[in-house]
Amino acid sequence: MEANKRQLEMKLSEEGYTYVFETKGEMGAKPPSKFRRKVWQIVPSVCATLMCLPFGIMLGWPSPNYPTLTKPVDEGESTTDPIALIRITMDQSAMVAGFLMVGNTAATPFSSFKRLGAKYGVLVGATLMTIGWIMMWQSRDIFYLLGSRFLVGAGNGFGTGQLKYYIGEVCQDSLSVFLTKQINLYVFAGLILAFAFGPFVDFRQFSIIASIISVLVLFLTIFLPVPPRELVKSGKIKEAHKLISFLSPHLNPDDELIKIKKKVNSVDTDLSYCDVLKKSSLRKNLLIFAVAVFFQQFSGAPATLVYTQMIFASCGCPRPELCALVYIFAFFLANVYGIFCVPNHNKKHVLLFSSVGVSLLIVVQIIVLVENANEKFWNFTSLVVMLLFIVVHTIGLGSVPFSLIPQLFPKEAKKVVVQFFVMFHSMLALTITKIFQVMFDRIGLFAPFCLFLAISTFSIVFVIIFVPNNHKSTKIREVLT
Missing domain, CATH: 1.20.1250.20 (MFS general substrate transporter like domains)
Structure with missing residues (x-):
């Protein structure tokens, strides 16, 4: 045990890290239960995946809102009905629908960017979607609609890639694969939400509800735990060691820290x-x-x-x-x-x-x-x-x-x-x-x-x-x- 600790200290010190091991009470500490460990992997991953809900709601937004927004504006209506200010034609409806995908496409190439760290990448995606929904709520013309849908699409395009990294860093391999498969289901859950409450509220109320959901998701994202990889990158080796010991007590945390450091410094072999x-x-x-x-x-x-x-x-x-x-x-x-x-x-x-x-x-x-x-x-x-x-x-x-x-x-x-x-x-x-x-x-x-x-x-x-x-x-x- 002591030899492993000295080996880890030497390897980390070569990379400019310092770490002091705590041994007091270590041998007598009771390992966390398997259920508790899984909860601490699943709950943060689920909270992070909720980021997809605002995108799913925006994906379903056209179906309940187009019947109202594409109606012709009657004479005098523009002065009495605020919705008339943002009425669109059927020709414009496809363009408005498409801007969600334009934003998604534009941001996707940046979704593999790792300098921010997975947690903060998810946070950026959730922030863009929240701003997009607030813009939809405050819409005054078609340009607000286009900008809103672009931002929500961009938030999803960037955030989904970061979300996959986050799940992979927080969860063990088998659990990570299972939770990653469920990402699209959260998008489709947002679709169901849009179709469920959309027909029974007007345009502004729909946007307010979606904005509240986006703010709640953003609030959850802020308090996501930082995964071990990001702790190692920021030099917090002691915290990373404790987190690995808690989440994966069957693994040697010293060896895992060395593996994480190698991955951080490894050359990208992707094509x-x-x-x-x-x-x-x-x-x-x-x-x-x-x-x-x-x-x-x-x-x-x-x-x-x-x-x-x-x-x-x-x-x-x-x-x-x-x-x-x-x-x-x-x-x-x-x-x-x-x-x-x-x-x-x-x-x-x-x-x-x-x-x-x-x-x-x-x-x-x-x-x-x-x-x-x-x-x-x-x-x-x-x-x-x-x-x-x-x-x-x-x-x-x-x-x-x-x-x-x-x-x-x-x-x-x-x-x-x-x-x-x-x-x-x-x-x-x-x-x-x-x-x-x-x-x-x-x-x-x-x-x-x-x-x-x-x-x-x-x-x-x-x-x-x-x-x-x-x-x-x-x-x-x-x-x-």
Whole structure:
């Protein structure tokens, strides 16, 4: 024991650190229970992940607010109704929706920045989202809306990468993987919140509620514990030693401190975009991955999530706001299955099932629209078809492309490919939202669903020919990654 301490002191002193060991009462100290240790790993991680809630609420903001904001302004209304000051046209609605993804895309390349430390990176992301929601509350024209959505998107784009680092530094490996998988579920929980209270409050009240939630999340973020890695970087070796001993008593804290110091000073071995593009095999896989993401976004789900309430109103479904809530809840449940269960299945088979199923369901929805089945037969026909559509889409086309990363790329390329996914995914979502809005506004709901049908049909051919069928090696590589 003494030899290990002297070895640690020597290694740390070489790096300019000093540490004095406390031995009093050390041997007789009772180790913390396993339950208590897990709580001290899970609770800070969950509190940090709540940062995603304001982004999820902003993601769901258009559906309950667009029916009001896109109404034409009546004469004299601008002097009596403050909402009239920020009325937008249908053409502007897609641009407003897209600015959330513009902010998300712009900030994502900086999400791997480690100089601030993971805790303070999460804090910066939560701060940007809080400022964005306060700006939405105080909106006076469309530029406030654009700035607000950009800031919330930027906060998420930067903060999510920092959040993954934070969870990885606070939690043990197996727990870290499990909690990291749940990040998107907090985004979708925010979506459900937006759809749940949005239809029953006006624009200002919606923004106030979201601002309060953002402030509470920011308050929690301020009091997050600092992980051992950041304590070592700031020279607080004694505190880091105590924290490691508490969280992982089965490990030798002296050895862990040395490992952390080596990681802090280690050279980054991750591949860059240029490295990926230089290798023909990775370049080919990147193209396959990009096309898979294209089919994911252009086969219909993103646009239907933005204009959910307006779609159900156009279909003639009673209480479109409640139909939208049921729709988003089905989307949430499908994502739970997609995140935790789909990786255990053959990804090519799941993608093929999803592509075929989505194509058939879009055909049914087109028939429902053409034959006006909601009025002739049952008012909720479109709701049932759309619920099946979003579930089948989410568990396959919605979930599988991201899970293909370990199968198509080595571990060293994971960071850059994940960043590419977030940015490309966001830009495609922006583009298809605009295309949907134009076709919906100028031609009607029939036209964009025909486009979705064409895209999903092509995806069937793409999956059969290009998606690799390598289930066993995928599972092994996912474990290694």
